Amino acid sequence: xxxxxxxxxxxxxxxxxxxxxxxxxxxxxxxxxxxxxxxxxxxxxxxxxxxxxxxxxxxxxxxxxxxxxxxxxxxxxxxxxxxxxxxxxxxxxxxxxxxxxxxxxxxxxxxxxxxxxxxxxxxxxxxxxxxxxxxxxxxxxxxxxxxxxxxxxxxxxxxxxxxxxxxxx
Numbered sequence: 433x434x435x436x437x438x439x440x441x442x443x444x445x446x447x448x449x450x451x452x453x454x455x456x457x458x459x460x461x462x463x464x465x466x467x468x469x470x471x472x473x474x475x476x477x478x479x480x481x482x483x484x485x486x487x488x489x490x491x492x493x494x495x496x497x498x499x500x501x502x503x504x505x506x507x508x509x510x511x512x513x514x515x516x517x518x519x520x521x522x523x524x525x526x527x528x529x530x531x532x533x534x535x536x537x538x539x540x541x542x543x544x545x546x547x548x549x550x551x552x553x554x555x556x557x558x559x560x561x562x563x564x565x566x567x568x569x570x571x572x573x574x575x576x577x578x579x580x581x582x583x584x585x586x587x588x589x590x591x592x593x594x595x596x597x598x599x600x601x
Contacts, residue, residue: 445565446600454598457560464554471547472496475540479516481523482556483548489558492548496540497521506532561601 468480471493479497482490498504500513500520507530512523525540526533555563594600 444594444600446597448599450601451599453564454601457557460554460560461557464551464556467547467550467554468493471543474543476502478521489562490556491559492551493544495523495525495544497523504536506530506536508533508536 472478472480475496477496477498481494481497483492483494484490495511497514497516498521500522502522504524504526507527508524509527510522510524514521514523526536528534528537
């Protein structure tokens with residue numbers, strides 16, 4: 433067992449204020465879902481990929497996901513393959529060396545940009561909690577031979593909530 437535990441700070445917040453905080457996220461979550469579903473409908477997608485970068489907890493849409501047998505209006509380049517509910521899905525873009533592909537990509541980019549602008553005031557759960565409590569950073573683990581600095585992440589179980597409790601994070 434490593435001594436990484438000395439680098440962790442554990443916090444639990446609980447009580448009626450926390451329950452109110454959790455409940456206050458519900459309208460934000462509903463609005464996020466509405467905006468994302470609206471964008472998915474425009475491109476006939478079955479899912480989306482959250483944005484991911486340092487400091488970004490997934491507030492924006494990076495790309496859309498389609499069933500693997502979806503009929504696109506142009507030739508496509510498959511960026512990623514996976515499964516969703518045991519159904520093969522793909523992340524795709526139009527082929528950049530065809531005019532139809534470039535046109536399709538422009539349409540996708542406009543839709544993604546528009547929905548991301550609308551999602552601005554509606555953060556995902558992780559960002560909501562981080563912003564509410566003013567968490568500047570968290571460290572996961574400590575220095576080791578191949579990683580001289582602690583990795584800055586916020587890691588939680590159950591998306592920050594405690595299983596079976598509606599009043600604690």
